[in-house]
Amino acid sequence: MSRGIGLLFILGFVFLIKGADMLVEGASSLAKKCGISDMVIGLTIVAFGTSAPELVVNVTSSLQGATGITIGNVLGSNIANILLILGAAAVITPITVQKKFLSREVVICLAATLVFAIFINDARIDGAATSRVSRSEGIILILLLLFFVYYLFATAKRENPDTESTIAISPLRKSLLWIGLGLVGLLFGGERIVNGAIAIATSFGLSERLIGLTIIAVGTSLPELATSILAAYRKNADIALGNVIGSNVFNILFILGVSAVIAPIPALPGTNNDLILLIVATLLIFIFGATRGARKGQIGRVAGSAMLLLYVIAMVSRFFLP
Numbered sequence: 001m002s003r004g005i006g007l008l009f010i011l012g013f014v015f016l017i018k019g020a021d022m023l024v025e026g027a028s029s030l031a032k033k034c035g036i037s038d039m040v041i042g043l044t045i046v047a048f049g050t051s052a053p054e055l056v057v058n059v060t061s062s063l064q065g066a067t068g069i070t071i072g073n074v075l076g077s078n079i080a081n082i083l084l085i086l087g088a089a090a091v092i093t094p095i096t097v098q099k100k101f102l103s104r105e106v107v108i109c110l111a112a113t114l115v116f117a118i119f120i121n122d123a124r125i126d127g128a129a130t131s132r133v134s135r136s137e138g139i140i141l142i143l144l145l146l147f148f149v150y151y152l153f154a155t156a157k158r159e160n161p162d163t164e165s166t167i168a169i170s171p172l173r174k175s176l177l178w179i180g181l182g183l184v185g186l187l188f189g190g191e192r193i194v195n196g197a198i199a200i201a202t203s204f205g206l207s208e209r210l211i212g213l214t215i216i217a218v219g220t221s222l223p224e225l226a227t228s229i230l231a232a233y234r235k236n237a238d239i240a241l242g243n244v245i246g247s248n249v250f251n252i253l254f255i256l257g258v259s260a261v262i263a264p265i266p267a268l269p270g271t272n273n274d275l276i277l278l279i280v281a282t283l284l285i286f287i288f289g290a291t292r293g294a295r296k297g298q299i300g301r302v303a304g305s306a307m308l309l310l311y312v313i314a315m316v317s318r319f320f321l322p
Helices: 003-033 038-063 067-092 099-119 122-126 135-159 172-204 208-220 222-233 237-262 271-289 301-318
Strands: 095-098 296-299
Touching (some): 003 038, 038 208, 038 222, 038 237, 067 172, 067 237, 067 301, 095 099, 095 271, 135 237, 172 208, 208 301, 222 237, 296 301
C-alpha cells in the first residue's frame, strides 16, 4: 500500500468528521431560526449528524458494490458504540440507567437488530436461494425508523416539555455556508475512505468486511465517541447512553435500509458472528443496567472496563477467525 493511499484514507476521516460537525452546527442554527424546538432538533438533526459519517460511507460503498464495507461499517460501529464508547464513558463516570429506558429504547434497539438478523438470514429461515437484505426489506427498515422517530416525538413531548434553548442562532448566510461546507466535507471524506479501505484490503489480503468492521467503524464512530466522552466528563451520563442507543437504531434501520435500497446486502462469512456479538453487547446494557433499585440501575467502572476488554478481544479475534 502506498503512502499516498494511507494519507488520503486519514484525510478522508478528517473531512468526514469535520463535515458532520459543520452540518450539525449549521442545520441546528437554521432550524432554530425557523422556530423549531430544541427537542425536535435533537431528535432529528443532531441524531442524523452523528451518524452522517456512517451514512455517507455506506451509500458510497453501496454505489461502488463494496457490500463488505456496507455491512461491516454499521455492525462494527454499533458494536463500538456499546462496548468501546459506552464502556469508556462508564469508566470516566458511572452511567445511571433508568428502568423505563431499558424497557423502551434499549428494547427497540435490540428489536431492530433482530429484525435485520432475520432479513439477512433468508436462506436459513425460509429456504430462499440466497441470504440477503432485499430492496423491499430495506424499505421496511426505513419505515420502521419513521415509526421510531414518531414514538420519540410523542414520548418527548409528553415527558420533556421544552425548556430554555441552548442552541446558538447564527446569521442565515453563515448557517447555509456551514451546511454546504459540511456536505462537501462528508462527500469528499466518504469517497476517500471507501477507496482507501478497498486499497488497504487488497494490499494486505483482508476482507472489505473486516476493514469496515474495525478501522472504518471506529473512525465513523468518532462523533459518537466525542459526544459520549464529553457528556460523561460533564456528568451528563444520560446523554451518553441516549446518544449510543439512538445512533444504533438509526444505523440499523435507516443506514442499512438505504444501503439495501441502493444495492441488496448479501450475508457474508462472519456476518452472523458479528450480529451475535452486537446482540450480546446490547444485552449487557440490560444486565448491568438492571442491577440496582426498582427505577434505575448503573453501568459502573468495573462493568465499563469489562466492556472495553470484550471489545478489544472481539476485534483482535476477527483478524484470526471469520
